[in-house]
Amino acid sequence: xxxxxxxxxxxxxxxxxxxxxxxxxxxxxxxxxxxxxxxxxxxxxxxxxxxxxxxxxxxxxxxxxxxxxxxxxxxxxxxxxxxxxxxxxxxxxxxxxxxxxxxxxxxxxxxxxxxxxxxxxxxxxxxxxxxxxxxxxxxxxxxxxxxxxxxxxxxxxxxxxxxxxxxxxxxxxxxxxxxxxxxxxxxxxxxxxxxxxxxxxxxxxxxxxxxxxxxxxxxxxxxxxxxxxxxxxxxxxxxxxxxxxxxxxxxxxxxxxxxxxxxxxxxxxxxxxxxxxxxxxxxxxxxxxxxxxxxxxxxxxxxxxxxxxxxxxxxxxxxxxxxxxxxxxxxxxxxxxxxxxxxxxxxxxxxxxxxxxxxxxxxxxxxxxxxxxxxxxxxxxxxxxxxxxxxxxxxxxxxxxxxxxxxxxxxxxxxxxxxxxxxxxxxxxxxxxxxxxxxx
Amino acid sequence: xxxxxxxxxxxxxxxxxxxxxxxxxxxxxxxxxxxxxxxxxxxxxxxxxxxxxxxxxxxxxxxxxxxxxxxxxxxxxxxxxxxxxxxxxxxxxxxxxxxxxxxxxxxxxxxxxxxxxxxxxxxxxxxxxxxxxxxxxxxxxxxxxxxxxxxxxxxxxxxxxxxxxxxxxxxxxxxxxxxxxxxxxxxxxxxxxxxxxxxxxxxxxxxxxxxxxxxxxxxxxxxxxxxxxxxxxxxxxxxxxxxxxxxxxxxxxxxxxxxxxxxxxxxxxxxxxxxxxxxxxxxxxxxxxxxxxxxxxxxxxxxxxxxxxxxxxxxxxxxxxxxxxxxxxxxxxxxxxxxxxxxxxxxxxxxxxxxxxxx
Numbered sequence: 036x037x038x039x040x041x042x043x044x045x046x047x048x049x050x051x052x053x054x055x056x057x058x059x060x061x062x063x064x065x066x067x068x069x070x071x072x073x074x075x076x077x078x079x080x081x082x083x084x085x086x087x088x089x090x091x092x093x094x095x096x097x098x099x100x101x102x103x104x105x106x107x108x109x110x111x112x113x114x115x116x117x118x119x120x121x122x123x124x125x126x127x128x129x130x131x132x133x134x135x136x137x138x139x140x141x142x143x144x145x146x147x148x149x150x151x152x153x154x155x156x157x158x159x160x161x162x163x164x165x166x167x168x169x170x171x172x173x174x175x176x177x178x179x180x181x182x183x184x185x186x187x188x189x190x191x192x193x194x195x196x197x198x199x200x201x202x203x204x205x206x207x208x209x210x211x212x213x214x215x216x217x218x219x220x221x222x223x224x225x226x227x228x229x230x231x232x233x234x235x236x237x238x239x240x241x242x243x244x245x246x247x248x249x250x251x252x253x254x255x256x257x258x259x260x261x262x263x264x265x266x267x268x269x270x271x272x273x274x275x276x277x278x279x280x281x282x283x284x285x286x287x288x289x290x291x292x293x294x295x296x297x298x299x300x301x302x303x304x305x306x307x308x309x310x311x312x313x314x315x316x317x318x319x320x321x322x323x324x325x326x327x328x329x330x331x332x333x334x335x336x337x338x339x340x341x342x343x344x345x346x347x348x349x350x351x352x353x354x355x356x357x358x359x360x361x362x363x364x365x366x367x368x369x370x371x372x373x374x375x376x377x378x379x380x381x382x383x384x385x386x387x388x389x390x391x392x393x394x395x396x397x398x399x400x401x402x403x404x405x406x407x408x409x410x411x412x413x414x415x416x417x418x419x420x421x422x423x424x425x426x427x428x429x430x431x432x433x434x435x436x437x438x439x440x441x442x443x444x445x446x447x448x449x450x451x452x453x454x455x456x457x458x459x460x461x462x463x464x465x466x467x468x469x470x471x472x473x474x475x
Numbered sequence: 476x477x478x479x480x481x482x483x484x485x486x487x488x489x490x491x492x493x494x495x496x497x498x499x500x501x502x503x504x505x506x507x508x509x510x511x512x513x514x515x516x517x518x519x520x521x522x523x524x525x526x527x528x529x530x531x532x533x534x535x536x537x538x539x540x541x542x543x544x545x546x547x548x549x550x551x552x553x554x555x556x557x558x559x560x561x562x563x564x565x566x567x568x569x570x571x572x573x574x575x576x577x578x579x580x581x582x583x584x585x586x587x588x589x590x591x592x593x594x595x596x597x598x599x600x601x602x603x604x605x606x607x608x609x610x611x612x613x614x615x616x617x618x619x620x621x622x623x624x625x626x627x628x629x630x631x632x633x634x635x636x637x638x639x640x641x642x643x644x645x646x647x648x649x650x651x652x653x654x655x656x657x658x659x660x661x662x663x664x665x666x667x668x669x670x671x672x673x674x675x676x677x678x679x680x681x682x683x684x685x686x687x688x689x690x691x692x693x694x695x696x697x698x699x700x701x702x703x704x705x706x707x708x709x710x711x712x713x714x715x716x717x718x719x720x721x722x723x724x725x726x727x728x729x730x731x732x733x734x735x736x737x738x739x740x741x742x743x744x745x746x747x748x749x750x751x752x753x754x755x756x757x758x759x760x761x762x763x764x765x766x767x768x769x770x771x772x773x774x775x776x777x778x779x780x781x782x783x784x785x786x787x788x789x790x791x792x793x794x795x796x797x798x799x800x801x802x803x804x805x806x807x808x809x810x811x812x813x814x815x816x817x818x819x820x821x822x823x824x825x826x827x828x829x830x831x832x833x834x
Contacts, residue, residue, distance in 0.1 A: 041829075047494060203494070278829065291830035363487050369494040376488050390493075397487050398495070403556070404598035406500060409777035418826040422777060440828045448492030455498045456598075462490050 041279040043416040044271040045449045047203050047370070049242065054329045055206040057337030059214060062353050064143075066136045068110045068344030070096065071123040073130070074383040075170040076177045077103030082132060088115045092141045093320050096132050099165075105178040106168035108320035110342040113137040124366050124373055124380055131381070134344070142319060149316040152225055160229045160315055167314030168321045168384075173197060173208075173275070173304030174367055176385030179311065182303070183229050185296050191230055192299040195284060196223055196308065198239040198246065199268055199275030202368025205388045207327045208305050210338040212239065212246035216253035219305055222312035223263060230301060235263045236284050242270045272370060273447040277302045279416050291443050306387070321384055330391035332358045341382050347389055348378035362397040365390040370448045400457035411450035411460060417443050421450035421460045428463035433470060441467040504557025506717050510710035511564060511767070517706045518699045522572035526699055529570065529579050534563035536583040544592045558597050562586050565605035568700025568763060569807065570612065574619055582612040602814045603774045606807045613807075655697060656681060656690065656758045661803040682750035690757035700767075701760045711766035720770040723782035724789075728765040729756060731790025739798055755797065764789075764806035774814045781817075781824035788813045 073079035080097030084090060090109040097107035113136040123129035152160060165180035185191055196219075200208040212219060223235050239247050247267050254263050266284050268274050278289045280302065287298040295302050303311075306325065313319040322343055329336040334355025341350055347364065351357065365372040366386055382389075411421040419440055427435040441464050450460040518526045542554035563583050570579055586608030594600040613620050659681060691704045700707070714720045736755050740748035755761070760768075769775060769789050776782050789809045796805025827833055 047496075282829075288830050291828060293830070361486065363493055365493055367491075370492045372491055372493065374486070374488050374490070374493060376486055392493065397493070399487065399489075400495065403500060403553075404596065406558075406598045406772055407775075407777055408503075408772040412777050412826070413779075417829040419828060420777070420825065440831075443828050443830065446491075452492050452494065453496050453498075455496070455500050455503055457495065457499070459490075461492065465490065 038266055038268060038283050040269040040271055040274065040283050041416055043414055043418065043449070044273060044279075045414050045452055046270070047272055047452060050204045050329070050331075051206050051209075051242070053204070053331070053333075053336040054327050054338055055209055057206075057210070059210060059325060059338050059340055061340045062345070062350060064111055064136065065342060065345040065349055067116075068134045068136075068342060069121055069131045069346060069381045070107060070110060070134065070344035071121075071125070071129045071131050071381060071383055072097045072107055073123070073125055074107065074176060074343070074385065075105045076175065077101070077105070077181075079130060080104060080107040080168075082118055082130070084115050084118070084132065086115055086118060089113070089138065090115060090134060091138075092143060093322055095166075095168075095320070096134075099168075099178070103178060103181055105170050105180075106166060106320070107132070108168055108322050109134055110322040110344045111136045112140055122377075122380060124375065124383060124386070131344075142317070147317045147319075150318075152228075152315045155315075157229050157231055160225060163315045163318070164229070164311050167310075167319065169307060169310050169314055170321070170384045171304060172306035172310060172324060172385060172387065174371065174385050174387055176383070179303065179307055182301060183226065185301070189296045190299055191232055191296070191301055192234060193285060193301075194223065194226055194230055194232060194235040195277075195281055195295075195300055195302045196235060196237040197275055197277070197280055197302055197304045198237055198243075198250070199280060200243070201240060201270075201272045201275040202370055202372075202388075203272070204329045204390050205327050205368050206329075207325050207338050207387055209243045209246050211305055211309060211325055212243070213249050215309060216246075216249040217256070218312055219250065219308055220253045220257060220259060220263065222308035224259070225312055225315050226301075226303065226308060227262065233262045237263065237265045238268045238274075238280050238284050239265070240268045240270045240274055272449065273416055273445070276416060276445055276447055278445065291440070324382070324384065324386070326382065326386055327388040327390075328354045329388065330361075330393070331396065332361065332393040333391050334358060343384060344381045346378070347375070347380050347382065350382065350389065351378065351391070357391060359393055361391045362394045363390075363392040365392065370452070371446065400459075402458045403456040405458060406456055408455060410453040410455070414449040414453045416447060416449065417445060419444060421464065424467065425450075425458050425460045425463040428467050433467065436467045437471065441471065444468070501557045503719055504561050506719050507561055507714065507767075508557075508564060510713045510719075511568070511700070513706035513709045514568070514700050514703060514763075517703045518572065521702065522699070526567075526572050528576060529572065529574065529699065530564060530567040532576050532579050533567040533570075533583040534560050536580045537563035537566070537587045540584040540587040541592065544588055545596075550596075553597065556597070559587060562591065562604045562608075565700075565767060566608045568767070569605060569609040569698050569760065571620060571622070571697075572699050574612075578612060578616055578619060582608040585611045598773055600773055601817070602811055603768055603771050606768055606811050606814075609807055610811060655803070656686070656754070657797070657803040660754075661797075678745075678747060678751070682747050682754050687750065687753055687757060690754070697758075698760065700763045704757045704762045707762040707766060711762075714766070714770075720766065721779070721782070723779050724770050724775060724786040725765040727783040727786025728769055728790045728793075729761070731787045732756065732761065732794050735791065735794040736798075739794075760804065760806040761793065764793075764810055768806070769810050769813075774817060776817055776820045776824065778821070778824045778826060780826075781820045784820055784824065785813055785817065788816065 078100040092112040113134045117133040120128040121131045169179040171177045364375045537559040538554045541559045545552045586604040590604040590607035591600045736752045792809030793805040
């Protein structure tokens with residue numbers, strides 16, 4: 036039976052047909068990888084190598100700096116040719132380790148023996164996840180080891196698995212669940228051991244029937260029905276936003292300004308869980324990931340496996356290139372993704388998709404006054420009043436904006452999507468957030 | 476330092492979201508215009524091409540007034556965004572079909588300049604411009620606004636071929652059919668005295684099946700947009716389907732009228748309470764008001780709860796005016812009065828932010 040979903044949200048056209056039936060294809064190993072030392076929330080990793088060093092595939096090249104940080108590893112074997120600043124998706128000047136391919140692969144194509152994870156303790160498992168530099172792969176890129184070590188006094192009782200994939204165009208999580216359902220279930224069990232709990236809830240949007248079937252079967256086969264529950268979810272954006280996901284599945288509301296920890300929950304994306312299992316079983320660090328390359332002007336849209344540090348320009352070329360001049364290159368999905376100003380940007384750990392939009396798919400809008408239609412109020416999943424926030428910021432009345440809960444906005448973009456006056460509501464709210472943060 | 480191969484792509488750089496709905500203000504306005512076609516066509520059928528002349532005058536005056544105002548004040552000219560068209564069209568819907576053209580033009584100009592632009596233009600006006608224009612016309616030219624709505628060449632508002640209650644004299648019938656249904660209801664007392672008509676006979680005539688059917692189908696006198704409940708409902712169904720309006724205001728407005736009328740007629744031990752209520756629903760501008768005027772986005776609340784309160788308020792005021800007030804018809808004034816309450820309603824019905832306390 037379908038769960039009753041959160042109040043609000045929108046139904047943008049899905050565009051998933053472009054890539055949802057495409058099984059994973061491994062793209063070529065790049066001859067040069069540009070690996071940013073900051074691919075996660077928190078402090079950038081500190082480089083452990085120097086120019087001219089020879090590194091092995093999977094060798095650690097950057098160490099986590101502080102508690103909220105993550106390790107970075109070499110995606111390919113070779114020689115470090117540069118350690119300089121390059122434009123990355125997070126910054127115009129992100130320190131990158133550039134490796135030129137040389138030598139043989141230590142793990143790819145080789146048979147690596149797997150560990151028996153059930154013999155390891157929670158702390159040992161956690162350490163493997165931390166060593167492997169695993170970060171959130173649904174887009175936010177939060178260091179996973181940190182997320183899995185809640186403060187002592189916080190009681191966790193449920194592990195929520197995010198298989199919603201509510202963003203239009205993206206299909207990588209769908210294909211992952213269809214292709215590796217048993218591995219994902221194992222990854223969930225590993226995480227349950229790390230968290231020392233025995234209840235997990237998986238949320239998958241109804242528009243992925245094959246994935247639901249595959250995961251359901253994997254749970255059945257292993258007889259894990261007691262610990263792992265599968266919940267098909269109504270199709271709505273942003274069903275995969277963590278607060279909305281937790282509310283729909285568990286009917287718990289994460290309090291304003293707090294984290295899922297506060298309602299006893301930890302949430303992870305299915306891609307992250309898959310990577311955690313690889314790290315625990317094979318000691319494999321996060322050096323490659325699956326993603327969706329899509330867009331109506333991409334010659335061969337589909338779901339691909341790429342190395343971290345590969346450049347978008349090479350990936351798009353391998354996908355057949357484009358049929359016309361692009362108007363927008365987006366890393367991520369169309370609702371929350373980042374628009375890039377050129378294609379010489381590396382894929383990082385949080386890159387779930389590369390979306391290319393053509394000239395007639397992108398319009399630059401001149402916006403008009405608010406006509407008080409109320410669509411944004413109805414769409415907001417956090418039950419804010421985006422129209423009032425927008426009006427206040429437009430008139431620079433930050434005193435009014437402050438009373439309208441700007442920091443509760445999850446920047447999902449639903450309000451901006453529905454506005455018939457084409458008002459840049461998310462942008463106004465972001466401006467309010469940035470202004471208030473600067474004042475603090 | 477920077478890679479020499481960086482390409483100049485002429486790419487669009489902007490923040491997420493990168494996709495937007497295809498809806499626009501103009502699209503919304505045009506859908507409303509389309510939804511008013513059934514009513515308009517029925518009116519032309521009933522009253523003749525005069526209707527088109529009035530609608531055209533109202534619309535063109537509205538657009539011209541807006542353009543002139545914005546031009547003189549050196550502002551961006553938005554006369555073609557569709558909102559002036561709607562104001563003109565809805566204003567025309569609220570005037571009698573044989574009203575003078577110059578009167579409609581003045582009312583339209585008032586609606587745009589005073590009720591809309593002076594408040595700040597689209598999105599900033601408090602009062603429904605079309606209704607404000609109508610109120611201006613009612614106050615300035617009450618006679619023309621309340622008598623020039625006869626569809627029949629005899630000068631009658633109701634067809635004198637409506638089967639008469641068997642006991643009414645010809646004279647009584649002639650008097651009754653030259654007034655509007657609501658007018659007759661309100662002035663029942665006066666008619667009774669002059670024509671020796673018993674209340675029972677009068678109500679039997681007014682609430683007869685044929686009368687109700689006429690009100691529903693629309694071969695009866697009244698303002699251009701008021702006469703046919705059927706065609707208004709067709710248009711409203713289209714608006715609901717296209718999600719231009721939601722059910723909250725119309726249902727709450729009409730529902731409240733039903734409840735109040737029910738209480739009134741049952742309390743007064745009336746003979747035909749349910750017919751009386753149906754009569755009230757189908758006559759006057761209630762259908763037009765509930766579905767087209769009260770639902771105007773700019774002048775109604777933004778939250779669902781607020782809309783229900785707004786609709787109920789309109790329903791209460793309309794009922795009070797009709798039953799106990801001086802006017803036979805109360806729709807326009809009730810909506811205008813509730814428009815004034817909207818900022819307060821919005822403030823009081825702010826939704827509870829996700830993750831905050833219920834208080």
